[in-house]
Amino acid sequence: MKPHGISIGLSRVKSTFFIHIRAFGTLHHDDYEYMIPTIESALSEVKEPHLNVLIDITELDGWTMNAAWDDFKFGMKHRREFDKVAVICSLRWQKGVAQVSNWFMPGEIQSFDNHHDALVWLESQ
Template sequence: MSIKRHGISVGVERIGDDDFFLTFKAVGKLTHEDYQRMVPMLESAIAGVEDPDIYAVCDVTELEGWEARAMWDDLKLGIKHGKHFEKIAVVGNSTAQEWLTKIADWFTPADVKFFVTQFDAIVWLKD
């Protein structure tokens, strides 16, 4: 019997007046519905803060891809809130994920870096 896992887990923690620590783990294929759950959580957390600074760790070790509509949702999130992301640490386990992270760094105002361990990613976010 095979069980196909899918989903996201998101955590948002406020540190001080305007710093936010976002944790994101994707399992399986990201869907539009995943973004429908995640984006309101993020927007609710930063509501009322004039210029929030977001530090994110994104675990993609179990990510299998995106639906096309989910890619569009990701682009819209970046356009709307991209200026608030200071650092994005991507935790992965493949060369393709590492290359995609490097490409994302070119097109994102945030500092984006790839890591193999979550510990190293968090240490970098705190620097």
């Protein structure tokens, strides 16, 4: 069985959170049961959080149906808190996922080929 999961890093500058997410393998519902409470716990400490997110999906193979639904629900619940989302991806379908996400998020979403360019964009005003 191939490894799968989500690793999360959180940092904060005043009321702006930087969330670093790396997704790999095929994500399952159990992966979201770990990720969602971790992020929501951090967000609960800030009155009006603004999120800048760096998501690396270069090693992502996809989602199970339940995991895709979990991802959608989480995104919709917190969509107004996302200021910028930088998606690091290399495959065409991964870039398509980033583009479709723009339909549901009022914040900016951009896809990037590398970590450096994504961080520069996230840190720009």
